[in-house]
Amino acid sequence: MIVAAQGPVAVLIGPPGSGKTTVGRALSGLLGRSFRDTDSDVEAEAGKSVADIFVDDGEPHFRDLERDAVTTALALHDGVLALGGGAVMDPRTQEALEAYGRAGGTVVFLDVSLAVAAPRVGLNQARPLLLGNPRARWQALMEQRRPTYERLSTVHVVSDDRPPQTVAQEIARALPTQVPKESRA
Known part of the structure; x- marks a missing residue:
């Protein structure tokens, strides 16, 4: 099997605290590919943090920016791509x-x-959807999003208490044969 002729070699989705950015960076290093995070793309476009976008402009504006960042990255990026936890909705x-x-x-x-994600996300104010009771909010978001994560994914990897490099290696083994960049159509 061969990866898509265009687009990322892998797209990482999942809830806050699953390790999308950390594992994504490890995977990109393993594969010799660049790493891109759509939350960073949104922040660069808006000129402010995700948390500030939520406060200043509201979640609908953030989601519009996020959708544009995802579709652009899917079309143009050929490395490892990490999406924000709610992008898939x-x-x-x-x-x-x-x-x-x-x-x-x-x-x-x-x-x-949740037991592993909670300490990772903690009371981080940079995660506006987890304000208040982060554990309860995370659980509610996960219950809402899990069916979508499962439906959209082609590979399912549990990152609980595992070093990012180990998770990245598991993902790399699950990837189809890659076409060198120069031979892509």
């Missing part, structure tokens, strides 16, 4: 990820338990 983002998967792309659901 946008219907147009779901369509883009489904098309990417149908074209042979790999969507990895990084799964994590």
Whole structure:
């Protein structure tokens, strides 16, 4: 099997605290590919942090920026791509990820338990959807999002209490044979 002729070598999705950024960086290093995080793309476009976008402009504006960042990265990025935890809830983002998967792309659901995710996300104010009671909010978000993560993913990896490098190696083994960048159409 061969990866999609265009787009990322792998797209990482999952809840806050699953390790998308950390594992994504480890995977990109293993594969010799660049790493891209759509939250960083949104921050660069807006000129402010995700938390500030939520406060200043509201969640709907953030989700619009996020959808644009995801669709742009799916079209232009050929390395490892990490999506924000809620990005998959946008219907147009779901369509883009489904098309990417149908074209042979790999969507990895990084799964994590609440017990492991909670200390990772803590009371981090940079995660506006977890304000208040982070454990309860995380659990509610996960219950809402899990079916979408599972439906969109082509690979499911649990990151609980495992070193990022080990998780990255497991993902790398699950990737289809890669076409060198220069031979992509």
